[in-house]
Amino acid sequence: MARDVLWRRPAYLNTVAGKDISLPPSRILHGKWTNKERVLIFSSRGINFRTRHLMQDLRTMMPHAKADTKMDRKDKLFVINEVCEIKNCNKCLYFEAKKKQDLYMWISNSPHGPSAKFLVQNIHTLAELKLTGNCLKGSRPLLSFDPKFDKEPHYALLKELFIQTFSTPRYHPKSQPFVDHVFTFTIADNRIWFRNYQIIEEDGSLVEIGPRFVLNLMKIFQGSFGGPTLYENPDFRSPNMHRREMRLAAAAKVREKQMVKEMQKGKKTSAKEDLESDVTADVFLTPAEEKPADIQTEAPEPKVVKKKQKAYVKRRALICKYKENCI
């Protein structure tokens, strides 16, 4: 029976305090399930293990989700609408993997409503050992949004889409009536960051459960997987372009280095001018004024000297005599 799925637990817990609890306890869900919201989660071919685990984690977190087989990428996207109709789902999360590297996520409201395409980055799944929280399978989440979602019309549309997709309907048969975890959607760096926290204490202590990912908005369409484009993200750079830019930057660096090297080589080997006559040598020459030649005919008078200066005086006298003799 579908309801037995709800009470599945590890076998060693089957008896507690002597009571056999394999019988389901009385239903705490006293209410009728009115909000018929069903989400179809599936992917294209060529996804890697991380994406597969992410899909499984989302199905675990959302009891109102259904799975489907992989779709061939050759089919056009509007085929997805038909698949949704067959499965009786009115929302769809479609993961598309390209080049085995890039993951795109489509979120759409199936028959007529809007849809959006995102690039998914930084995926961490439930299985990571650093994400230590845990929650009931199928418990209803609280949704927490950044106030920036209300400021722009495209963000407001996305907010509505997220609310309708991710919130578990009340009294859903597979859901648990407790609220013990919270999804946060925050806008930072023009991207939407998704986190899932477990509520430990009611005063606000939290532990992260996972999964976590980052959505980079590409386009919003008016129809489901088609239709006129309502919004294009100006800051979006496709992963191909991104990779190309990195490669070009690296190439430019190498080329610059090579050019510098060549220039240096050229400088070393180029013929140098022989400088025999300095063209600028005359710049600082200032011709001095001609002085009249002063010829002394008479010897100068010897001064009255002290003892110390005898030698000096003698020497001077000698020099004068010598001059006289020459002249």
Next chain:
Amino acid sequence: SLQEAFAAGLLKPGMNVLVDKPKKLVNNVEGLKQCLADFRKDLPWVERLDLTNLPAANIISQAEEKASAPAAGELDADDDFQREMFFYRQAQATILEAMPLLNRHSIATKRPEDYFAEMAKSDQHMQKIRKKLISKQMIMERSEKAKKLREQRKFGKKVQIEVIQKRQQEKKAMMSAVKKYQKGMTDKLEFLEGDQKMNKESSQGSKKAVNKKGPSAKRKYKDQKFGFGGKKSGKKWNTKESYNDVSGFRAKIAHGKGGKKGKGGKQNKRPGKSVRKKMKNRS
């Protein structure tokens, strides 16, 4: 298209480069709003459980009085810690706001003790997580211990080095003092006693009252004769000094006038033969 323009006479002289028109990005605000209006389902809050709020106040940064940017402005997506704390606080604020609302709608948030149901992560997985956390803690503790040991060893080593250096310095000082004395530069022998005095004073300060006289005279004689090694047999030599040494000369004894011990010995003296005969004949 360049050629057509040329034919029409539109081009000016000079270089005419064909430039792409800048890409026009669609932002159909009206369309978005219309779509939203068509699409939205006005469900009661209980169905949606959504809240929009800013993060709760950052207690830590308030305590440190850091006026950091995300309080008002943009969140830096590259600063990992700040970013994650921002998300955490946003979730916290949501919870704080939502609790009273949930209570009002009588939606439970805590499950009862005996409520067993499947969890999103299996018990096995949680065991793995627990083991990993424990092992991390152990590793940290071990590294802390190792660091402390290393520090201790370094410290111990330092102390050892200091002691050895002190000893070397003392030895050096002693040797230099001895040399000085030998060379006659100082005639004080204080350096010999210097250490001993210091030692004695420091170690025997308390024992002073107890051990005033040191070892007794008998002990000293015995030590001198039998103890502390060295040649004892060569102590009596007939050298010039010993011949000239007349310190052991007692004139009274030498001239026979001293008597043995004064008159103490007379008490035990034996009478002569004739007196003994008389005594014998009497008794």
